Amino acid sequence: MGERPILVCMHPFNPFLLIVLVATLLEAAADILFKLWTDHGEKTFLLIGGIALYTVGTLIWAYSLRFEALSKAIVVFTVLNLILVVLAGLILFGEKLSLLSVIGIVLGAISVVLLQL
Numbered sequence: 001m002g003e004r005p006i007l008v009c010m011h012p013f014n015p016f017l018l019i020v021l022v023a024t025l026l027e028a029a030a031d032i033l034f035k036l037w038t039d040h041g042e043k044t045f046l047l048i049g050g051i052a053l054y055t056v057g058t059l060i061w062a063y064s065l066r067f068e069a070l071s072k073a074i075v076v077f078t079v080l081n082l083i084l085v086v087l088a089g090l091i092l093f094g095e096k097l098s099l100l101s102v103i104g105i106v107l108g109a110i111s112v113v114l115l116q117l
Contacts, residue, residue, distance in 0.1 A: 016067040017116075019060060020077050026057030028084035032092065039093075072115050079108040 033050035037043060065073055086105060089095035097105075 014067055016064055016073070017076070019064040019067065020073070020080060023057045023061040023064060024077060024080040024084055026053045026060065027081055028088060030054035030057060031085050032088050035089075035093065075115055076112050079112045082108060 030050040030053035033046045033053065037046035037050060040046070061077060064077075068076075083105060086097065086101075090097065
């Protein structure tokens with residue numbers, strides 16, 4: 001009986017994108033709470049919740065820098081955060097985007113893809 005070949009991964013798993021996604025989700029959730037805080041009578045629990053989520057998201061973002069260069073990481077983080085917050089604005093708050101805004105977001109997404117190549 002022949003031995004089964006061992007698969008060797010040429011590119012070890014880099015957790016950067018997963019960690020940054022968690023950080024951006026937390027910071028986008030914080031931004032939503034901040035918007036709700038300003039729209040609904042400045043209820044303190046919304047502000048405190050936003051600050052807490054933002055703090056945890058920032059700490060996770062800082063940890064992600066162990067796995068990627070800052071110059072590359074900041075673009076990925078910023079564009080992912082932009083996309084999430086814009087989607088939240090559209091879906092949750094009925095905000096509208098101009099054509100130029102859409103083009104800018106698409107170009108930002110393309111930049112993230114190019115940085116990952």
